[in-house]
Amino acid sequence: MPAENLTIRTARPEDEPALAVLDRAAWSWVSDVIPQPPVDARLFDERCPPSQFLVAEAGGLILGYIRQAPPTPLASNQHIRQIRGLAVSPASRGLGVGKALVEAACAVAREAGARRMTLRVLAHNAPARRLYGRCGFQVDGVSPEEFWIDGAFVDDVWMSRRLTD
Incomplete structure (x- = not known):
């Protein structure tokens, strides 16, 4: 399903x-640092309310989601938002769903007064x-061997994008 048929909403x-x-379904050691969530895992709670998530849907089916939130509760960096999760159904990958979600999250953050999006x-x-990279994010830094995942050390890459002109 092409990205132009998507609806993105809170x-x-x-x-x-x-x-x-x-x-x-989207879980993988390529993208995740913790084991696959159990079947009864909750996504929403007091720290992760639905208002932090945008969903992409088409034809009544949810194809993906993105979560963005302030990186900390500190007043001194509330001008920053951080992507804290992105998942696209395996069947919908390569169709522009991820890009549409990232762009929508950046737009929502910008409208709320954020100056940068990090991840x-x-x-x-x-x-x-x-x-x-296609969405304009640049590498800010790398934490070498930050994680031991599936039998190998993996670097953690920090990226950001300016949301203001």
Whole structure:
């Protein structure tokens, strides 16, 4: 389904079951630093409310989500937003869903007064790094061997994008 047929909206509490299924389906050691969530895992709680999630849907199906939030509770960096999760259903990858979600999250953050969007991505996650690069993110730094994942050390790559002119 092409990206132009997508609707992107803020998540609602009733989206949680579908988002949890999507989260499990999208899980991989290429993108995740923790084991696959259990079947009964919750996505929403007091630290991760639905308002922090945007969902992409088409034809009544949720194809992906992105979560963005301030990186800390400190007043001194509330002008920054951080992408804290992105998942696209395996069947919808390569169709522009991820790019549409990243751009929508940046637009929402900009409208809320944010000046920068940041994120962390595993160095071996080449598809995500290409996506973020296409969306204007640049590498700010690398934490070498930050994680031990699936039998190998993996670097943690910090990226950001300016949201103001």
